[in-house]
Amino acid sequence: MSDITALIDSVRTKQPLVHNITNQVVINFTANGLYALGAAPVMANAVEEAKEMAQNADALLLNIGTLTTAQVEAMVLAGKSANEKGIPVVLDPVGVGATSFRTEAAKKILENVKISVVRGNAGEISSLAGLESNMKGVDGTSDEDFKEIALAAVKQLQVPVIVTGKQDVITDGNQMFVLDNGHPLLTKVTGTGCLLSSVIAAFLSTSDSIVKAAAGAVSFYNIAAEIAAEHTSAPGSFQVAFLDALYQLKSNVVSETAKIEHLDITKKEE
Amino acid sequence: MSDITALIDSVRTKQPLVHNITNQVVINFTANGLYALGAAPVMANAVEEAKEMAQNADALLLNIGTLTTAQVEAMVLAGKSANEKGIPVVLDPVGVGATSFRTEAAKKILENVKISVVRGNAGEISSLAGLESNMKGVDGTSDEDFKEIALAAVKQLQVPVIVTGKQDVITDGNQMFVLDNGHPLLTKVTGTGCLLSSVIAAFLSTSDSIVKAAAGAVSFYNIAAEIAAEHTSAPGSFQVAFLDALYQLKSNVVSETAKIEHLDITKKEE
Amino acid sequence: MSDITALIDSVRTKQPLVHNITNQVVINFTANGLYALGAAPVMANAVEEAKEMAQNADALLLNIGTLTTAQVEAMVLAGKSANEKGIPVVLDPVGVGATSFRTEAAKKILENVKISVVRGNAGEISSLAGLESNMKGVDGTSDEDFKEIALAAVKQLQVPVIVTGKQDVITDGNQMFVLDNGHPLLTKVTGTGCLLSSVIAAFLSTSDSIVKAAAGAVSFYNIAAEIAAEHTSAPGSFQVAFLDALYQLKSNVVSETAKIEHLDITKKEE
Numbered sequence: 001m002s003d004i005t006a007l008i009d010s011v012r013t014k015q016p017l018v019h020n021i022t023n024q025v026v027i028n029f030t031a032n033g034l035y036a037l038g039a040a041p042v043m044a045n046a047v048e049e050a051k052e053m054a055q056n057a058d059a060l061l062l063n064i065g066t067l068t069t070a071q072v073e074a075m076v077l078a079g080k081s082a083n084e085k086g087i088p089v090v091l092d093p094v095g096v097g098a099t100s101f102r103t104e105a106a107k108k109i110l111e112n113v114k115i116s117v118v119r120g121n122a123g124e125i126s127s128l129a130g131l132e133s134n135m136k137g138v139d140g141t142s143d144e145d146f147k148e149i150a151l152a153a154v155k156q157l158q159v160p161v162i163v164t165g166k167q168d169v170i171t172d173g174n175q176m177f178v179l180d181n182g183h184p185l186l187t188k189v190t191g192t193g194c195l196l197s198s199v200i201a202a203f204l205s206t207s208d209s210i211v212k213a214a215a216g217a218v219s220f221y222n223i224a225a226e227i228a229a230e231h232t233s234a235p236g237s238f239q240v241a242f243l244d245a246l247y248q249l250k251s252n253v254v255s256e257t258a259k260i261e262h263l264d265i266t267k268k269e270e
Numbered sequence: 271m272s273d274i275t276a277l278i279d280s281v282r283t284k285q286p287l288v289h290n291i292t293n294q295v296v297i298n299f300t301a302n303g304l305y306a307l308g309a310a311p312v313m314a315n316a317v318e319e320a321k322e323m324a325q326n327a328d329a330l331l332l333n334i335g336t337l338t339t340a341q342v343e344a345m346v347l348a349g350k351s352a353n354e355k356g357i358p359v360v361l362d363p364v365g366v367g368a369t370s371f372r373t374e375a376a377k378k379i380l381e382n383v384k385i386s387v388v389r390g391n392a393g394e395i396s397s398l399a400g401l402e403s404n405m406k407g408v409d410g411t412s413d414e415d416f417k418e419i420a421l422a423a424v425k426q427l428q429v430p431v432i433v434t435g436k437q438d439v440i441t442d443g444n445q446m447f448v449l450d451n452g453h454p455l456l457t458k459v460t461g462t463g464c465l466l467s468s469v470i471a472a473f474l475s476t477s478d479s480i481v482k483a484a485a486g487a488v489s490f491y492n493i494a495a496e497i498a499a500e501h502t503s504a505p506g507s508f509q510v511a512f513l514d515a516l517y518q519l520k521s522n523v524v525s526e527t528a529k530i531e532h533l534d535i536t537k538k539e540e
Numbered sequence: 541m542s543d544i545t546a547l548i549d550s551v552r553t554k555q556p557l558v559h560n561i562t563n564q565v566v567i568n569f570t571a572n573g574l575y576a577l578g579a580a581p582v583m584a585n586a587v588e589e590a591k592e593m594a595q596n597a598d599a600l601l602l603n604i605g606t607l608t609t610a611q612v613e614a615m616v617l618a619g620k621s622a623n624e625k626g627i628p629v630v631l632d633p634v635g636v637g638a639t640s641f642r643t644e645a646a647k648k649i650l651e652n653v654k655i656s657v658v659r660g661n662a663g664e665i666s667s668l669a670g671l672e673s674n675m676k677g678v679d680g681t682s683d684e685d686f687k688e689i690a691l692a693a694v695k696q697l698q699v700p701v702i703v704t705g706k707q708d709v710i711t712d713g714n715q716m717f718v719l720d721n722g723h724p725l726l727t728k729v730t731g732t733g734c735l736l737s738s739v740i741a742a743f744l745s746t747s748d749s750i751v752k753a754a755a756g757a758v759s760f761y762n763i764a765a766e767i768a769a770e771h772t773s774a775p776g777s778f779q780v781a782f783l784d785a786l787y788q789l790k791s792n793v794v795s796e797t798a799k800i801e802h803l804d805i806t807k808k809e810e
Contacts, residue, residue: 025297025313027565031730036775041730042635043565046608049639056638068316068340070608095312098326099319188517190301190311235306236513243776247728295567295583338586338610365582368596369589458787460571460581505576506783 004258007207007216008251012038016205019057019082020198021045021075023065023094026191029239030061033195036246037220039202050074054081059201062113063194064105065094072105079113088116088204091159092197096120097127110157117210119162119197122149129153147176151265160210162200162218164193170214174266177215180259181222188235189242196221219258224249226257274528277477277486278521282308286475289327289352290468291315291345293335293364296461299509300331303465306516307490309472320344324351329471332383333464334375335364342375349383358386358474361429362467366390367397380427387480389432389467392419399423417446421535430480432470432488434463440484444536447485450529451492458505459512466491489528494519496527544798547747547756548791552578556745559597559622560738561585561615563605563634566731569779570601573735576786577760579742590614594621599741602653603734604645605634612645619653628656628744631699632737636660637667650697657750659702659737662689669693687716691805700750702740702758704733710754714806717755720799721762728775729782736761759798764789766797 017040020030027043034041044053047070054060060082062075082089091113093106106128109115118128125131126149150169153161160172168179186192200217207213227249228241287310290300297313304311314323317340324330330352332345352359361383363376376398379385390398396419420439423431430442438449456462470487477483497519498511557580560570567583574581584593587610594600600622602615622629631653633646646668649655658668665671666689690709693701700712708719726732740757747753767789768781 023313024294024315024564025301028298028568028730031565032775032779035728035730042638043563043606044635044639045564045606046641048607048609049641052639052641066313066315067318069318095314098312099314099322101316101319101322188305190298190305232514234514234517235302236510236517239302239513240510240776240780243779244772244774247774247776293583294564294585295571298568336583336585337589339588365584368582369584369592371586371589371592458575460568460575502784504784504787505572506780506787509572509783510780 003212004216004219004255005251007203007213008220008254010206011202014058014206015040016058016202017042017056018059018061018198018201019044019054019078020061020063021050021071021078022061022063022194022198025065026194029191030195030198032243033246034198034202036243037199037202041198045071045074047074047077050078051081054078055085057082057087059087059205060089061092061198061201062089062109063092063094063197064096064102065194067102067105072108075109076112079109083114088201089113090197090201090204091115091118092194093118093120093124093128094194096124103127115159116204117160117162117200117214118157119164119200121193122146122163122165125149125153125161125163129156131156147178150176162214164196164218168218170211170218171265172211175211176263176265177211178261178263179215179218179222181219181226181257183225183229185229185235185238186225189239215260219260220249220254223254223257273482274486274489275521275525277473277483278490278524280476281472284476285310286328286472287312287326288329288331288468288471289314289324289348290331290333291320291341291348292331292333292464292468295335296464299461300465300468302513303516304468304472306513307469307472311468315341315344317344317347320348321351324348325355327352327357329357329475330359331362331468331471332359332379333362333364333467334366334372335464337372337375342378345379346382349379353384358471359383360467360471360474361385361388362464363388363390363394363398364464366394373397385429386474387430387432387470387484388427389434389470391463392416392433392435395419395423395431395433399426401426417448420446432484434466434488438488440481440488441535442481445481446533446535447481448531448533449485449488449492451489451496451527453492453495453499455499455505455508456495459509485530489530490519490524493524493527543752544756544759544795545791547743547753548760548794550746551742554746555580556598556742557582557596558599558601558738558741559584559594559618560601560603561590561611561618562601562603562734562738565605566734569731570735570738572783573786574738574742576783577739577742585611585614587614587617590618591621594618595625597622597627599627599745600629601632601738601741602629602649603632603634603737604636604642605734607642607645612648615649616652619649623654628741629653630737630741630744631655631658632734633658633660633664633668634734636664643667655699656744657700657702657740657754658697659704659740661705661733662686662703665689665693665701665703669696671696687718690716702754704736704758708758710751710758711805712751715751716803716805717751718801718803719755719758719762721759721766721797723765723769725769725775725778726765729779755800759800760789760794763794763797
């Protein structure tokens with residue numbers, strides 16, 4: 001896509017402030033990743049200030065990776081605040097389905113906050129949407145199944161969905177992008193999915209098209225991983241090289257390297 | 271030991287899910303370390319889901335490094351849940367003795383949860399077992415004292431014990447392993463002791479012998495540190511090289527490099 | 541300054557234990573940074589043990605980056621405990637002014653704890669001292685304005701102040717140091733300001749002069765950044781190289797490289 005260059009340049013020019021209410025495991029990596037690509041992070045996860053902080057931000061990221069009851073409350077407060085201000089809200093339902101607490105928390109957030117897009121792996125998205133499948137099974141499904149999961153989840157949740165995996169599927173029910181960049185070492189570093197969700201939030205803040213901005217963000221991210229993997233084949237140094245690549249990756253390189261298939265779902269279904 | 275190769279291979283094949291309730295300082299490093307060696311981490315430290323998450327796991331790690339009253343409660347819930355399921359539980363009593371809150375918390379955990387093994391430095395193990403010694407003094411004691419501390423702690427706590435330091439002593443009161451690998455740079459990176467405890471939990475999940483699995487885990491870990499230290503002499507790059515080494519270290523190299531002395535305590539005492 | 545060499549050597553010899561009550565984002569980086577330079581970190585942020593842990597420490601760092609009501613309480617308890625023991629207390633008012641909760645928390649700490657020195661950027665210091673300026677505006681002000689902000693804040697808060705930025709201004713109202721080392725990559729790694737505050741706490745514990753110790757700490761820190769930037773121009777590898785530099789940087793190199801202007805404010809005002 002030719003507008004990816006402009007999209008990335010616009011993120012780096014605007015330096016959007018992304019308010020992250022995220023889990024303790026990835027909070028440092030998320031902040032460093034956002035700084036590296038040219039955005040600005042703020043982490044404020046207390047009930048006492050979540051609402052007010054969201055008013056300062058250009059985008060909001062909600063990640064349920066290490067949740068408490070107070071955190072869920074803070075997420076709802078921040079989410080409603082973001083909706084009032086009209087900034088994008090990304091939901092990352094980490095491990096939803098693993099415990100009933102996470103499942104209930106995700107539901108509560110979806111009921112109370114207008115989410116711009118949900119990002120998860122196939123198991124998380126299936127679980128969130130209540131699709132019939134077990135997580136083990138979903139992980140082994142084919143790319144065709146990923147598209148069906150994404151579409152079924154959009155229908156069920158009434159929210160655009162990003163299913164990430166070996167390929168990445170992005171759809172709002174009308175358009176669908178299937179992306180084919182990335183590197184397996186991403187799965188050996190904790191928080192790479194979580195950081196991606198924050199990066200998507202940053203990109204959404206500079207674009208009117210959710211699915212196009214998401215496709216640009218995911219492509220940018222995955223190509224940075226490909227470049228990092230040219231320098232190393234082990235996860236410690238990969239994480240370092242990946243942060244470097246997020247910082248150094250030129251926008252036109254992303255346009256030239258992105259493997260994006262664009263499907264018009266509406267037409268197809270006619 | 272010849273079975274170390276098989277032990278490491280079995281961890282990497284099984285990819286055990288280690289549920290960590292650990293401190294905020296090391297939570298990211300722990301997750302990355304477990305991924306690097308081939309295990310899978312999950313961090314769920316809320317009272318609301320600790321019990322349920324432990325049921326999904328192959329091993330449980332309890333670390334009291336940054337504790338709150340709610341965390342202690344979550345640890346007891348997860349620990350009892352792990353006991354029910356029959357998975358190993360490792361206790362890392364970080365800083366026990368430094369405050370009465372930590373001491374009481376460790377006691378409460380020991381009273382309510384069947385612990386598979388406790389890992390700490392000589393000061394922590396002495397303090398946990400109520401042995402008469404001050405922490406400063408213990409740190410300066412000889413290797414002989416380390417063995418006595420370990421044995422006295424096993425007698426007192428009725429739990430296998432790992433005392434890590436320049437040498438590492440592992441004993442259940444019947445057998446004792448004294449290990450002599452490692453590198454001083456490990457003491458310059460925060461969380462290397464904590465991650466080791468999680469690695470031990472991963473290894474315990476694939477073996478019936480607690481002390482043998484622990485000896486394999488500690489040897490594997492310390493030899494990874496030796497390899498990392500061949501690439502650098504400063505702590506920032508050492509941490510990176512260490513994660514790389516956990517990922518790349520071949521199991522047979524550990525068998526060939528491990529310096530393990532095996533003592534039959536029972537015989538000795540007859 | 542010729543006594544910087546002695547100051548750094550004394551920190552490394554004494555290995556002061558710095559008790560940090562800090563935010564979740566930077567807690568790991570702070571611990572690793574303190575270890576790297578030769579100090580010892582302890583992180584204990586629970587109300588249940590904050591008071592007791594401060595009694596073990598040589599210095600206390602209070603950082604309001606990810607705050608809850610319980611954290612504020614813990615900070616006040618630890619601060620009072622530190623005051624009783626007579627150890628230095630550094631306040632880092634991260635993001636003060638961004639939400640009323642942070643502003644109130646900072647005020648409460650200042651009212652209840654005798655702070656040795658406050659460190660922040662120009663916007664944070666202005667906001668904390670209630671100076672008339674908005675944060676965006678302050679970031680663009682000239683070096684002269686930084687000096688005025690620092691002096692006005694000292695007058696208002698009755699506490700020595702460090703304003704960090706492109707140049708760093710340190711003053712207690714009588715003496716002023718203006719420092720001119722550092723590197724822009726510091727702004728691309730999360731927590732570099734926060735770690736600096738902890739490093740200042742470590743240095744304060746070995747010196748009677750707050751402003752001199754602070755000038756030594758900031759110079760040491762910024763020169764480590766300059767050395768790290770000789771090895772890389774991207775933030776991931778910069779963070780690694782920076783930790784290495786904190787570990788390897790020789791004290792006499794700091795004395796020789798430090799760009800410190802010493803102003804006698806009292807004389808000037810006569």
